[in-house]
Amino acid sequence: MxxxxxxxxxxxxxxASLVVGCSGGNDTAPADTPADTEAPADAxxxxxxxxxxxxxxxxxxxxxxxxxxxxxxxxRWNRDGAYLDEQFKAAGFETILTxxxxxxxxxxxxxxxxxxxxxxxxxxxxIDGNALNTALEGAAEQNIPVISYxxxxxxxxxxxxxxxxxxxxxxxxxxxxxxxxxxxxxxxKTYNIEITAGDPADNNATYFYQGAIDAIQPYxxxxxxxxxxxxxxxxxVATPGWKTDTALARAQNVLSSYYADxxxxxxxxxxxxxxxxxxxxxxxxxxxxxxxxxxTGQDGDEANLKNIVDGTQTMTVYKNxxxxxIVTLALAKAILAGETIDESLIPSFGIECAFDTESYxxxxxxKCPSFLLVPNVITKDNLQDLVxxxxxxxxxxxxxxxTN
Ligand code: BGC
Numbered sequence: 167m168x169x170x171x172x173x174x175x176x177x178x179x180x181x182a183s184l185v186v187g188c189s190g191g192n193d194t195a196p197a198d199t200p201a202d203t204e205a206p207a208d209a210x211x212x213x214x215x216x217x218x219x220x221x222x223x224x225x226x227x228x229x230x231x232x233x234x235x236x237x238x239x240x241x242r243w244n245r246d247g248a249y250l251d252e253q254f255k256a257a258g259f260e261t262i263l264t265x266x267x268x269x270x271x272x273x274x275x276x277x278x279x280x281x282x283x284x285x286x287x288x289x290x291x292x293i294d295g296n297a298l299n300t301a302l303e304g305a306a307e308q309n310i311p312v313i314s315y316x317x318x319x320x321x322x323x324x325x326x327x328x329x330x331x332x333x334x335x336x337x338x339x340x341x342x343x344x345x346x347x348x349x350x351x352x353x354x355k356t357y358n359i360e361i362t363a364g365d366p367a368d369n370n371a372t373y374f375y376q377g378a379i380d381a382i383q384p385y386x387x388x389x390x391x392x393x394x395x396x397x398x399x400x401x402x403v404a405t406p407g408w409k410t411d412t413a414l415a416r417a418q419n420v421l422s423s424y425y426a427d428x429x430x431x432x433x434x435x436x437x438x439x440x441x442x443x444x445x446x447x448x449x450x451x452x453x454x455x456x457x458x459x460x461x462t463g464q465d466g467d468e469a470n471l472k473n474i475v476d477g478t479q480t481m482t483v484y485k486n487x488x489x490x491x492i493v494t495l496a497l498a499k500a501i502l503a504g505e506t507i508d509e510s511l512i513p514s515f516g517i518e519c520a521f522d523t524e525s526y527x528x529x530x531x532x533k534c535p536s537f538l539l540v541p542n543v544i545t546k547d548n549l550q551d552l553v554x555x556x557x558x559x560x561x562x563x564x565x566x567x568x569t570n
Contacts, residue, residue, distance in 0.1 A: 233250045235265045250315075264279075281310065290314060295318055311326075313327070313498060318534060328493050340377065360420055362437065363400055409440070410443045417448035430455050443470060466558075468567060481543055484543075486555060521537055
């Protein structure tokens with residue numbers, strides 16, 4: 167499901183010499199450690215907020231970092247923006263933080279303004295991984311390194327990628343359904359499932375989708391699972407902009423078209439929490455059956471954690487975005503200091519992750535060296551793991567609130 171090359175790509179020669187990054191040279195990159203597909207039992211260790219001594223020239227001299235987040239309307243990006251801002255400031259950097267209201271043109275403008283403002287590095291979570299060529303031309307001309315944050319930018323000017331293992335996120339969702347329905351022992355029984363995926367403009371969305379599909383495919387093949395609507399292809403189940411209302415509308419449509427006759431729905435595989443929120447709402451109000459429907463998610467948004475406590479959403483794949491910002495800061499410092507960027511940096515992060523030089527590639531076909539953190543499954547039974555990160559508190563009512 168590779169994306170098509172849009173527009174002219176930058177020549178690799180334009181990219182800063184201190185940065186090898188996605189622009190190539192990876193044939194000589196050190197052996198990679200493929201992403202570990204195991205999910206550790208516990209949520210990640212609490213963010214270790216130490217601000218390392220700034221060894222990087224830009225850090226020592228108070229470099230300026232442009233942090234471009236997609237939107238404030240989806241819960242997690244507010245957290246990412248805040249953590250990144252705090253981390254970089256605590257390490258002695260100046261920062262410019264923007265949210266682009268999920269509008270691509272605005273994100274291009276925001277990045278261009280940051281470049282005009284003399285940033286030393288850009289950290290970007292792209293709204294559309296294909297739509298930043300104009301802005302990144304400017305970065306490449308000025309030799310400004312770019313870290314693709316969470317979502318891969320498909321332009322070669324992006325130097326490195328920091329994210330979670332996105333394929334594993336989907337795999338954990340699919341495997342959760344396989345176990346919860348005990349599909350290995352389904353015998354002659356067939357369980358019914360529907361699927362809601364993410365935004366086609368977000369490079370992550372196909373990784374989540376594919377990880378989940380690969381986990382459930384054997385059971386679709388042997389008849390233990392059936393997609394009653396028949397809507398399985400990514401394009402048929404995608405949710406532009408990851409919008410809750412769009413997921414809600416499609417779920418209502420599927421329920422009225424295929425389940426109004428009393429057909430039992432057993433699981434709804436949702437790629438993330440904003441889409442799960444819409445699907446949960448539709449199932450709660452429009453599903454005729456009385457069984458509990460398994461609904462998956464991703465992120466640990468407050469509203470979804472509440473639904474998990476209430477039993478209307480079953481699980482979420484949690485990604486500790488405070489840790490993601492810590493890894494991003496450490497990588498940024500190493501890039502600015504001209505250090506070799508490979509797995510030897512990982513011990514200094516103090517956070518479990520893999521260095522992966524194979525899984526992610528730009529539109530030009532170049533592999534983008536990636537640091538991938540480990541996602542964890544959260545259900546009603548291990549909500550305390552979130553509290554233990556120090557990033558959530560639990561109220562007397564049992565509901566969780568994020569601390570930032
Ligand atoms: C992120 C998810 C998030 C989604 C919608 C993806 O790129 O990895 O964590 O749920 O965007 O914001």
